[in-house]
Amino acid sequence: MDQEVFPAESIYHSQREAFIAAGTPHKLPPIIEELKQKARAQGLWNLFLPHLDHGLTVTDYATLAEITGWSPDIAPEAINCAAPDTGNMELLDMFASAEQKKQWLEPLLAGEIRSGFAMTEPDVASSDARNIRTSIKKDGDGYIINGTKWWTTGAMDERCKILIVMGRTNPEADDHHQQSMILVPIDTAGVKVVRNLGVFGYVDQHGHAEVSFTNVRVPSSNLLGEEGEGFALAQARLGPGRVHHCMRAIGMAERALQLMIKRSLTRTPFGKELARQGVIQEWIAQARIDIEQSRLLVLKTAWIIDNHGAKAARKEIAAIKVAVPRMVEEIINKAIQVHGGAGVSQDTPLAAMYAGIRTLRIVDGPDEVHMRDIARLELKSYLP
Numbered sequence: 489m490d491q492e493v494f495p496a497e498s499i500y501h502s503q504r505e506a507f508i509a510a511g512t513p514h515k516l517p518p519i520i521e522e523l524k525q526k527a528r529a530q531g532l533w534n535l536f537l538p539h540l541d542h543g544l545t546v547t548d549y550a551t552l553a554e555i556t557g558w559s560p561d562i563a564p565e566a567i568n569c570a571a572p573d574t575g576n577m578e579l580l581d582m583f584a585s586a587e588q589k590k591q592w593l594e595p596l597l598a599g600e601i602r603s604g605f606a607m608t609e610p611d612v613a614s615s616d617a618r619n620i621r622t623s624i625k626k627d628g629d630g631y632i633i634n635g636t637k638w639w640t641t642g643a644m645d646e647r648c649k650i651l652i653v654m655g656r657t658n659p660e661a662d663d664h665h666q667q668s669m670i671l672v673p674i675d676t677a678g679v680k681v682v683r684n685l686g687v688f689g690y691v692d693q694h695g696h697a698e699v700s701f702t703n704v705r706v707p708s709s710n711l712l713g714e715e716g717e718g719f720a721l722a723q724a725r726l727g728p729g730r731v732h733h734c735m736r737a738i739g740m741a742e743r744a745l746q747l748m749i750k751r752s753l754t755r756t757p758f759g760k761e762l763a764r765q766g767v768i769q770e771w772i773a774q775a776r777i778d779i780e781q782s783r784l785l786v787l788k789t790a791w792i793i794d795n796h797g798a799k800a801a802r803k804e805i806a807a808i809k810v811a812v813p814r815m816v817e818e819i820i821n822k823a824i825q826v827h828g829g830a831g832v833s834q835d836t837p838l839a840a841m842y843a844g845i846r847t848l849r850i851v852d853g854p855d856e857v858h859m860r861d862i863a864r865l866e867l868k869s870y871l872p
């Protein structure tokens with residue numbers, strides 16, 4: 489991070505600015521490929537999959553994910569551990585056929601292509617996955633897909649070659665067996681990338697796309713897992729992924745705290761440094777307490793996943809998804825306040841971090857859905 493990633497940040501942003509000015513905001517800055525080559529040469533590659541040669545557990549990787557969170561635009565992709573590819577690779581690793589793995593998982597693991605996960609829809613409350621309306625209808629030796637997705641992260645990137653699409657294969661089944669997942673190459677006839685969705689006005693390099701599917705036909709062999717397993721596959725994908733998200737977010741909190749402290753030592757309103765003001769000291773102390781508490785909760789969750797599986801960690805997974813983004817949002821907010829006008833400008837990473845972390849309170853289900861799940865699990869043994 490110190491030798492390669494942090495020095496590359498200014499290069500990354502200048503290259504992005506040039507691409508944006510040229511009308512190609514989703515083109516990859518060349519510095520990323522340079523970092524990928526260096527990281528892979530050092531064995532820092534695909535660290536999120538526990539059974540690969542590196543031998544890392546989910547708990548082991550969690551601490552590394554936090555470190556990459558200090559530079560979230562660059563570091564995760566530099567070691568081929570960036571969302572949504574991580575979750576998609578986990579799905580393919582667990583459920584794909586040998587042919588599907590060869591065609592899609594291998595190039596993803598090699599960092600040669602990128603992918604998208606098309607689940608969320610604009611016209612339904614997608615926080616309840618049972619609402620999803622995109623249809624996947626059996627037709628002879630294939631499936632016909634119709635519907636609209638949005639917030640398909642990564643689909644604006646020219647390297648995105650494959651979408652994992654969740655849709656309804658059997659409307660007559662029970663609520664949790666109506667959905668399936670299917671692999672759709674992004675260049676398939678009928679697939680249209682409609683537009684990019686900004687995040688508080690920010691345009692991310694990989695993009696968050698609205699994608700329409702109009703009579704899209706793919707062969708039956710593109711089905712991921714079995715028909716009706718889409719809901720179960722979604723849950724399998726989101727468990728470890730939430731650990732990754734939360735630990736990267738803790739890295740963002742640590743960087744925001746560092747920036748807050750450094751700023752407070754150099755600004756001197758009313759005769760003394762901000763760092764000597766009682767209110768700022770309270771913010772710094774509370775930030776340290778909150779970060780440590782959150783980190784321990786996430787590491788506990790990772791430990792349960794490692795030792796007992798994601799299902800056993802359901803309550804903890806929901807808890808970290810609520811607790812960590814709220815905590816990080818508050819620390820970034822305080823860091824922005826300490827920076828004054830600079831905090832909301834492009835001169836620090838704080839404004840972009842704030843936009844990203846506020847969005848994380850919606851990504852993978854809003855806070856309220858997870859609070860509901862936690863309450864239900866707590867009440868389960870008390871209620872008939």
